[in-house]
Structures are given as structure tokens and as C-alpha cells.
Amino acid sequence: MVYLTRKAEFSASHFYHNPAFTPEENQRIFGKCNNPNGHGHNYTLEVTVKGAVDPKSGFVVDLKQLKDVMNREVLDALDHRFLNKEVPEFFTRIPTTENLAIAIWQRLAPKLTATKLHRVRVYETPDLFADFYGEA
Amino acid sequence: MKAHLTRRYMFSASHRLHSDEMSADENRATYGKCNNPYGHGHNYMVEVTVSGRVDDQTGMVCNLPDLDSFVHSQILERYDHQNLNLLAEFAKQVPTTENLCIAIYEIVKRGFLKAHLEKVRIEETMMNSFEYSGDL
Numbered sequence: 206m207v208y209l210t211r212k213a214e215f216s217a218s219h220f221y222h223n224p225a226f227t228p229e230e231n232q233r234i235f236g237k238c239n240n241p242n243g244h245g246h247n248y249t250l251e252v253t254v255k256g257a258v259d260p261k262s263g264f265v266v267d268l269k270q271l272k273d274v275m276n277r278e279v280l281d282a283l284d285h286r287f288l289n290k291e292v293p294e295f296f297t298r299i300p301t302t303e304n305l306a307i308a309i310w311q312r313l314a315p316k317l318t319a320t321k322l323h324r325v326r327v328y329e330t331p332d333l334f335a336d337f338y339g340e341a
Numbered sequence: 342m343k344a345h346l347t348r349r350y351m352f353s354a355s356h357r358l359h360s361d362e363m364s365a366d367e368n369r370a371t372y373g374k375c376n377n378p379y380g381h382g383h384n385y386m387v388e389v390t391v392s393g394r395v396d397d398q399t400g401m402v403c404n405l406p407d408l409d410s411f412v413h414s415q416i417l418e419r420y421d422h423q424n425l426n427l428l429a430e431f432a433k434q435v436p437t438t439e440n441l442c443i444a445i446y447e448i449v450k451r452g453f454l455k456a457h458l459e460k461v462r463i464e465e466t467m468m469n470s471f472e473y474s475g476d477l
Contacts, residue, residue, distance in 0.1 A: 336390075337344045
């Protein structure tokens with residue numbers, strides 16, 4: 206089994222707000238991230254797949270295909286977007302780094318039929334990242 | 342769904358690697374330049390990884406300010422700009438980054454109860470890093 210990781214970057218804006226909370230609760234729990242006008246990050250995405258090395262190609266996965274799937278399913282939808290307003294998953298879910306990792310996994314997993322998705326890692330800043338391994 | 346969240350922190354400290362159980366020659370042979378009697382310093386980078394179910398209401402594994410304030414008060418204030426050899430936990434232990442990793446893991450494990458601690462990882466320099474996930 207070999208693990209292969211591909212990185213990509215995207216920039217997006219978001220804010221954290223739960224309509225079930227009072228304005229005071231939203232402010233207390235989410236702090237500056239609750240500003241309704243949003244704020245942005247340069248996100249780094251790492252997608253790790255795993256599999257046996259194909260004896261003919263020497264590949265775990267065709268990198269071109271992986272890149273195409275990441276571009277089509279993730280970057281085209283998220284890059285330079287306001288996540289809360291333009292990405293359907295976040296009409297109801299709060300676009301935290303954790304939920305971004307889960308949403309990206311859910312976008313990629315059905316499309317990566319030739320290989321197995323192992324981990325989605327999303328860096329919100331160099332000092333903060335979330336990992337999702339597809340665990341229930 | 343379960344996700345992992347990792348936060349990076351920095352502190353600077355000095356240490357000297359020296360064991361009273363070894364002769365001067367053995368200490369020099371084992372620790373090399375790190376045995377210099379006057380000590381030396383590093384900028385340590387600490388990664389704390391916690392895991393848990395992503396809360397439906399907040400979209401979070403745990404609230405970041407809670408983790409930050411714990412690490413700032415219990416780890417960074419304890420170790421930043423200190424001589425590690427003079428701290429109680431290193432009175433009888435050599436302050437290698439392995440032992441520092443275990444010490445920090447134990448403090449977080451004991452004191453931070455808002456998410457499950459997965460791992461503490463420390464980069465002593467850009468060229469070396471150490472991880473501790475508890476004794477399995």
C-alpha cells in the first residue's frame with residue numbers, strides 16, 4: 206500500500222453563524238468569525254489517496270485524473286466564492302474547517318473510483334488544519 | 342462525523358542534553374554538541390491534534406479559543422523563554438524533544454477535556470520532528 210498526496214490552493218470567504226443561536230450566543234461562540242460580511246482565507250487542500258502500485262504504470266493513481274477531479278469537484282466550486290452563499294453544503298452547515306474537510310471528502314469520494322480516498326486535509330492558515338478520514 | 346483538528350504553536354527555550362548517569366566522555370559521545378555545558382536554544386513548533394464528533398450546532402470539533410487559551414496558559418507560559426533543564430519535569434529526565442513531547446502530551450491529556458487528544462508533534466528544527474500519541 207502506498208499513499209499519495211496532492212496539494213491545491215483555493216481562496217474563499219465565509220462567516221460562522223447559527224440561526225438557532227441568539228445574536229449574543231453567536232458572538233460569544235464564534236467571535237470575530239461571526240461578522241456577517243464575511244472574511245477570507247487562502248486555503249491549502251491536501252488530498253491523500255492510497256492503493257497498490259500498478260505494476261504496469263508504476264502509479265497508485267493517475268495524477269492527471271486526480272488533478273482533474275480535484276479541479277472539477279472542489280476548486281471550481283470553492284475558489285473565489287463566498288462559501289455561505291454560493292456553495293450548497295454551507296447553506297445549512299457552518300463552513301468551519303472541519304465541515305470543509307467533510308464536504309470536500311463527500312465531493313471527491315464518489316468520483317475517485319479507481320483509487321481509495323484516505324484523507325482530506327484542509328489548512329485554513331499555516332497554523333490550523335482539519336483532517337477527515339471518512340469516519341462516521 | 343468525526344474529524345481531527347490540528348493547531349500549531351511556537352515557543353523558544355534552551356536546554357542541555359546531559360545525563361548524570363553517564364561519564365563526561367559518554368555524555369559527549371552520546372549528545373555531541375547538545376552536551377555543551379552552557380546549553381543552547383531552539384524555536385520549538387508544537388502541533389496539538391484533537392479529534393471528536395463535529396458538533397451539528399457549531400460545526401466544530403472543539404472551540405479554538407478554548408484550545409488556544411489552554412495551550413497558552415499551560416504550555417506556552419510554562420516553556421516559552423525558559424531553560425528546560427531547570428523545570429521540575431526535567432530534574433531527573435534529559436530534556437530531549439522526545440521527553441518534551443511526552444511532557445506536553447501529558448499536560449494536555451490531563452487538563453484539556455473538551456476534545457480527545459490524538460497526538461502532540463514537535464519540530465525542534467525544520468529538519469527533525471517528534472510525535473507522541475500516548476502509550477498504546
